[in-house]
Amino acid sequence: MLERNALERAVKHLETCESVDRELMALMDSVGDGTLNSAVVTDEQIKNIIESTAVDRTLDEGQSTSVLVDVFRMPRLLWDPVRKTFYHGNTPNIAADASSKIDIFRQRLHIIQQRLSRHPLFSKPQFSLAEEHQEYIELKQLQSLVGDTGGRRYVLGMLVKVEDDRLFLEDFSAKFPIEIRHASMADGVYTENSIVVVEGSLRHDGVFEAVAIGMPPVEPKTVTWETFEDVDFFGAGRLSKDDREGLKLREAEDQIFVVLSDVFLEEGTTMAMLKTLFEGFNASEVPPKAFFFMGNFSRSRRPGDDMYTLKEHMGKLGKIVKGFKNLVENSTFIFMPGPDDHGMNSIIPRPPFPELFFRDLKEAAPKVMLAPNPCRLRYCAQEMVLFRQDLHVRMRRSAQAATNKNQSYFDHIMTTLLHQGHLCPAPLQGQPIHWELDHTLYLYPTPDVLVLGDNAPVTSSNHHGCVCMCPGSFSDRGTFMVYRPSTQTAETSSIPMQS
Structure with a gap:
């Protein structure tokens, strides 16, 4: 029960929020977390709850140019194929039924189907003029192919294994x-x-013989925003076109983000390299806006090691920082768990580390x-997604066909994630979700920045206007990435390995 003044304050706060449902869920969670006596x-x-929630979500004091999204509070948007619109689903249940x-x-x-319905290649022209004939591909439903054997058709579907690993x-x-x-296979895994x-035909024995297979094309984010103006896909609050234009002016500021992965804090060489890293950026007139530390934070997998070992290592890191x-006063340090960090199960998304183990560092x-993990950050008008997962290994194990050699495997993976609109399209038996x-794993609309922390060489590329980097x-190579929002460029950097 809320006092009258508390209710009025909560209502006024919600009226100023861009994502009312998301903020209301956050307030309800905080009220019902058992801390009130x-x-x-x-x-x-209520005032304290609102203030603490705001601090958790923004990197800026009193501003909202940098919003860190709690993916566990993201609106659960589902597609209604009848009304052809997105709607808010029920509150997610960790113990959901089958x-x-x-x-x-x-x-x-559903989401990819509605995406392709607007793509020029798959959209039937509304007006057919002989002098302006527009070619398009008609996607057929599989059921319509029954009795239509031998004819070349295009279909959209999902690859599944049903029986005998077929x-x-x-x-x-x-x-x-x-x-x-x-x-023939287009780029991707x-x-x-x-x-x-898929382009192909149905044989007389009921097998669909593919001639060519490709990924569904990516939809430009501007098309998605124009189609669904009132939908907050990212979870950081809806931005109007004017909001985006205004925030883009702030992107001109010379800010940088530093991203590291596999930072094994128990190793002296890692601590020495971190000290060198901090020394370099501390001397800068404009220190990094944020340092992203993506796990794993320990190389060890011994049963005796636990989260309290992490607390000890974070305390040592605090003494260095x-x-x-200059960094303490101006930079934010963001920590994401890795797939093998102690205390974390293998199911994604993974919750943040417990606050208890970071008290000394704080x-x-x-x-x-x-x-x-994954982590979402909106900086000004740019949407950034960071994911720590060994996808190179998982995708290779699950691949049903060989990839072509025209591009690197990292680029094949990035192509796959963006075209599938999902961070982890691998089979669930290989990566539980x-x-x-x-x-929370959707990449729709396409983000501006996608960071994959993987046990793979450092690299970066650009796909469909999305800056992709690893x-x-x-700890093994001394490598890290620097991202500059003002120019939307990623720079590969490294610290000399300590002997």
Whole structure:
């Protein structure tokens, strides 16, 4: 129960929020977390909750140019194929029933279907003029191919394994065994659960023989925003066109973000390289806006090692950071758990580290934030997604066809993630996902920046206007990435390895 003044304050706060549902969920979670000692919520308590929530979400004091998204509070947007619009689903349940697992794949296919319905290549012209004839590809439902054997057709479906480890192509109407051995494959990594556009024909034995297979084309983010102006896909609050234009002016400021992955804090060489890193940036007139530390934070996998070892290492890191006043006062230090960090299970998304283990570090550097994996940050009008996962290994194991050698495997993975509109399209048996939190892994609309922390060499590239990067392993190679929002460029950097 809320006091009258508390209710009025909460209502006024919600009226100023860009994402009312998301902020209301945050307030309700804070009120019901068991920390209040009374059933009646006072005005002062609501004020403190609002202030603490704002601090957790922004990197700027009193500003909102940098918003760190709590993916566990992201709006769960689902596609309604009848009304052809997105709607807010129920509050995600970690212990969801089996129907939610099926909904994962239904929603992924629905979203790509509605995306392709606007693409010029797959859209039937509204007016057909002889002098301006427009070619387009008509995507057929699989069920419509029954009795239409031998004819060359285009279909959209999902690659699945149903029986005897045999590959099938499935859509909402039917499924057929698919033969892909002689098909030409466009760039990307094709695994079970991949959604694909296939050219081919249905044979008399009921097998769909593919001639060519490709990824669904990416939709420009501007088209998505224009189509769904009132939808907050990213979870950081909806921005109008005017808001975006105004925030873009702020991007001209000379700010940088530093991204590191695999920072093994128990190793003396890693600590020495971190000290060198901090020395360099501390001397800069404009220190980094933020340092992103992506796990893993320990190389060891011994059963005796636990989270308290992490607390000890973070305390040592705090002693190093404390000596660099410029960074302590002006930079934010953001920590994301890795796939093998102690205390973290293998299911994604992963929650942030517990605050308990970062108290010593926060005493040395108060501007420390703990982020989930994946992590979403909106800086001005740019949307950044960071994900720590060994996708190179997982995707290679699950690939159903060889990739061409025209581009690097990193580029194949980035192509796959952006075209699938999902951070982890690999099979669930290889990478479990919280069924009702699958929306937190969507890459729709396409973000401006995508960082994949992977046990792979440092690299960067640009795909469909998205700056993609892999910082490599800091402890093994001394590599990291620097991102400049003003120019939307990524720079590969390294610290000389300590002997």
